[in-house]
Amino acid sequence: MLTTSYAGKEIALTLLVGLAVTVVIGWFFGWWAILPAVIALALLLFYRDPVRRIPEGRGLVLAPADGRIVAIERNLPGPDGQGRWLRIMTFLAVYNVHVNRSPCAGRVRGVEYKPGKFLNALRDEADACNECNTVTLTPAAPLPGPVYVRQIAGALARRIVCTLKEGQDVAAGERIGMIKLGSRTELRLPESDDWDVLVRVGQRVAAGKTVLLRLRTAVPAVSEARRPVEAQVS
Numbered sequence: 001m002l003t004t005s006y007a008g009k010e011i012a013l014t015l016l017v018g019l020a021v022t023v024v025i026g027w028f029f030g031w032w033a034i035l036p037a038v039i040a041l042a043l044l045l046f047y048r049d050p051v052r053r054i055p056e057g058r059g060l061v062l063a064p065a066d067g068r069i070v071a072i073e074r075n076l077p078g079p080d081g082q083g084r085w086l087r088i089m090t091f092l093a094v095y096n097v098h099v100n101r102s103p104c105a106g107r108v109r110g111v112e113y114k115p116g117k118f119l120n121a122l123r124d125e126a127d128a129c130n131e132c133n134t135v136t137l138t139p140a141a142p143l144p145g146p147v148y149v150r151q152i153a154g155a156l157a158r159r160i161v162c163t164l165k166e167g168q169d170v171a172a173g174e175r176i177g178m179i180k181l182g183s184r185t186e187l188r189l190p191e192s193d194d195w196d197v198l199v200r201v202g203q204r205v206a207a208g209k210t211v212l213l214r215l216r217t218a219v220p221a222v223s224e225a226r227r228p229v230e231a232q233v234s
Contacts, residue, residue: 048097053209055209059218061214063090063206064101064102065092065098066205067185068204072086072200090184098178098180102171106137106147108167109146114133116131132150135149147188148189150188152179160177162176173208196213199212
């Protein structure tokens with residue numbers, strides 16, 4: 001099982017405590033030592049980071065997070081009242097992979113962290129009140145931009161990790177950080193009549209693997225070929 005480098009301290013602590021408790025209980029209570037070993041393994045599953053087959057093709061927007069689609073909102077007004085926006089929200093349960101991936105290739109225009117509360121990520125007010133980190137991307141052609149990926153903390157998630165820097169180039173499906181335990185991820189980008197929305201509310205998606213949107217005006221070429229360097233991306 002591959003685990004993420006974003007949670008090195010948590011993984012080391014889980015292994016050390018799990019091993020110590022297992023040895024002590026095993027010494028005094030024999031087979032009861034299986035229980036802490038199973039609990040430690042379950043905790044490690046929170047930090048798993050599987051290798052993904054990244055779809056390739058022009059005009060594709062990939063899921064930035066594992067989880068369940070809880071909202072698809074179209075024709076939203078822009079922050080200044082100008083333009084139209086499309087927003088897709090994904091809820092990450094505690095058992096989901098929590099590594100976030102870039103929805104498209106492009107360049108990082110900015111990264112903005114905002115401290116806040118830790119309300120349940122399913123509550124509507126969590127979007128405005130909770131701790132969050134927003135990544136702004138200038139996507140590679142032909143996708144319209146900017147593209148926003150917002151990592152939103154939840155009741156259990158008390159730490160957001162983002163490794164991106166302004167001016168950095170990213171590939172579609174590249175790992176960009178993680179939100180620890182239950183949380184929410186928002187994808188927002190300019191609305192277009194040429195978008196094909198390929199997912200529905202309630203559908204489960206996988207970061208860097210599930211195609212959320214396809215631009216009809218782009219060349220419709222999609223392949224599921226594995227990138228040779230995918231396993232090397234950190």
